[in-house]
Amino acid sequence: MRRRGGRAPRGFRSPLRFRGVAPRIELEPEEVAGLIRGSRLLELRADTPADVRKRYTDTALTAMDALCGLADRRGTDAVWDALALVTHRELLAFATLMASELANTSFTLAPP
Numbered sequence: 001m002r003r004r005g006g007r008a009p010r011g012f013r014s015p016l017r018f019r020g021v022a023p024r025i026e027l028e029p030e031e032v033a034g035l036i037r038g039s040r041l042l043e044l045r046a047d048t049p050a051d052v053r054k055r056y057t058d059t060a061l062t063a064m065d066a067l068c069g070l071a072d073r074r075g076t077d078a079v080w081d082a083l084a085l086v087t088h089r090e091l092l093a094f095a096t097l098m099a100s101e102l103a104n105t106s107f108t109l110a111p112p
Contacts, residue, residue, distance in 0.1 A: 023069075024065060024066070024069025024072055024073075025062065025066040025069050026073065028070075029070065029078055029081040029082035029085065030082075030085060031066070032066045032067050032070055032082040033082050033083070033085035035060075035066055036063045036086050036090055036094050037090060038059055038063075039057070039059035039060035039063055039094070040056050040059075041056060041057075041060055041090065041093035041097060042089055042090060042093055043056070044056060044057075044093075057097065060097050060098075061101065063094070064098055064101075067079055067082060067083075070082060
């Protein structure tokens with residue numbers, strides 16, 4: 001219920017608990033790197049049980065959310081600081097998973 005001008009009537013409460021996007025996880029670069037390491041993506045194999053695969057990928061998705069929160073709060077340099085703390089193999093596994101997650105969304109680049 002909205003009035004003209006985009007304002008809701010006084011006393012109106014949205015039935016939704018959250019308005020907009022939930023706040024990002026707030027972690028320091030070392031903690032984000034620990035989450036990436038803790039996701040254990042390097043241990044995933046084709047025969048990894050589904051529940052284990054879900055737990056590992058959910059941890060990696062949480063790490064990505066924390067990385068985005070770090071970027072929002074402290075900028076790209078802090079993101080690079082966090083990524084510099086993981087091994088090259090961990091970074092490749094993390095980037096590969098995030099690229100596949102992004103491909104599964106409706107994300108598109110703005111036209112040039």
